[in-house]
Amino acid sequence: MATEQTIVVNKQPVKKPFQLFDWLYKYGTIVTIGILITVFTWANPAFIEGENIINILRSISIVTIIAIGVTISLSINGFDLSVGSTASLANAIVISMFVWYSQNIVVALAAALAAALVVGAVNSLLIVKFKIPDMLTTLAMMFIIQGVALTYTKGATITQNMVMPDGTFAMGTISPVFEKIGQVPWIIIVMVVAVILVHIFLSYTKHGRYMYIIGGNQEAARLSGISVNKYKMIAYLLSAVCAAIGGTVLAARLMTAEINAGAPYLMDAVAAAFIGFAVFGAGKPNAVGTFIGAVLIGILQNGLVMMSVPYYAMDIVKGAVLAFALGLTYYKQK
């Protein structure tokens, strides 16, 4: 039938009139960041000082690393909700390795990584083999991992010199090298390296290309000879690994393992990844965009604290910004 050819109009790039909405879509996030910086600086000049900027970057490090993992899962058109719990678990394992078992830093990090790989493997098994929709699988896993982390720590906070169930004190100490990871400049360096590596992976390697193609049209990817299942698995493994790195950095920063310490990072990470969709008009999940999304959230949070907005009102603003960013993304897609 001849209907298709008549519908498709060849859109030649004739000089387009300036379209406010397209422009907003591409640069809206950047402009918002600019406006926020201006407003906060005007309200309190200390905002723009180097010290505060370092402060902001430090505060977004963990969110960014976890959000980068979410970005990878989004690139295959999946969604990993279990990242917050995985971060909590990694946090608990790292600290417990030091404090309970007096292990060195290599063993501690390896243990956290191994746990993350198990989480990623289970996620991908349920998604690929049992064909449970991504979001539901990882929602279930979110609860399971949260419970595993709680069970592992017996519902207690792990600290140095803590009292063990048998009444003795924990003997282990946390490696001073490990402590450095949680401090400036290393905490920022870890974040930047993660962003750059994942950016290269997604945008410059064939593996990243395959992931976007799977995300764009899974059936076409399959019929083009791509092993869709393999790449889905890689995506969830990497997502869990990023979450574990985030949890480890969190551990280094707090030097303790509190209950569900990673959970609050889930929503911020998801928000950052979704805001990142639209940055520079990428229209798809990408590492740099996610970083900028995290910067936006970080600036907002920092500035609002400086302006003495109570912490309990913070979520209202964060949610509103996310809704705005999503509005831009989806309104455009229509």
Place this chain on the structure above:
Amino acid sequence: MLEMRNISIDFPGVAALKNVNFHVEKGKIHALIGANGAGKSTLMKVLSGAYDHYRGDIYFHGKEAAIRSPKEAKQLGIQMVYQEVDTALIPYLTVGENIMLEKMIHGMGKKQLVNWKSLHRQAADILASLHVAISTHKRVDELTLAEKQMVLIARAISDQCKCLILDEPTAPLSQTETEELFRLIRLLKEKEVAVIFISHRLPELFAICEEITVMRNGELVMKEETSCTSPNDVITQMLGKTLDEQYPPHQASIGGTVLEVKGLSDAGIVKNLNIQVKKGEIVGIAGLVGAGKTEICQTLFGASPQTAGEMIVHGKKVNIASPSDAVRNGIVLVPEERRKGGMVVSESVTTNLTVSNMKRFSKFFSLIDFKKEKREAENMVQRLGIVTPSTETKVANLSGGNQQKVVIGKWLMGEADIYIFDEPTKGVDVGAKREIFGLITELAKQGKGVIYASSELADILGMTNRVYVVYDGEVVKEMETGSTNEAEILYYSTGGR
């Protein structure tokens, strides 16, 4: 009872119906047949109110009836059961709810509460009147295809139904299921319902219908009592004089066998497939819509699981469990639905062209060699004459023909031995069609084996060296293209033995 006079309808660029006169009598079963794109479905959609921009008049019991919306058609008692039964049913509701769906939407009035007891009783009554034994409490997604069709027919007659249109109802059904459906249709006939039966299967039409109407190119070309005509007459009328399409000259220098398939089956329709493809040969797979051509292509490519049989490529037995296995063994597929399976519309022309050959474009650490990728993509765009502003343009913005060239180009980027084309010219304009034909013959000249599946008989005759005719998932006839004609192919495609 129902009469359509001088119906015409245009779609941008095409006249889909030209002054069609059509009428049906109550209590009669009326066959409507025609090649793909002849306008049967369009005509029936006009009757069921799917279009409002047609010209001409519709009379119902001698009175003029303006049918411009599905609601108006339904008020007159005209009901249509579409071919894709799943689109019309709500899978997680019960049979009863699905049958009474329209009553629940339109017939509730001010009532807010559903009377489940009476709903199921009414639905059960309707099923009983059709002598169909399905529990009204069963969920629709637990039914077989045939049962779903029964449910749809039951829904159609849940309201007053004077004219029932069935669009290719037997295509997915087995023999016994078809007989069951026929019993139901005869029952409706006794209830003085006019039934319009669209089908490609001639033996069926002659078995059940009293009158037959043939359409071709948007016009009505024949209307006859079934008893006064024969399948051969109908085929002649369906074909008419075919336009001479320009197929590229293709002298085959046919070599050794590249692909041999023995006893291949899939979990569904494909049964015991035995075919051979030689070097430099274009092998046609002919058959009507729904005959199983697409399923055959998908099974050969490993896109749907093979349950039995073996495939031999270059004399070696190969195991093809997935499309990536097929690609590795040099078998590639240009799928029928390019939007669904052929391309990623949100990605650029380059990305779509290189997707299957990324190995060639990657350097150390799998980093992409963007320069090389761009250069080769540009070469391919030029070679295939793809009209696009740049290689970075998203394929969503290309025309159908150019999109199809991108899908074909994807497989020309690498080396394959066997090219499977499933309806490659669907939704493609005439100019692009000719270019695509040229590409396919070019492949054969290079000594590739080509499988060309299509329901367009003219294309099959113009393009292929040898043809397998498929009916109901089975190859029923193998013929040299040079010594056959459309009528013969159509004869076997419609179930002739």
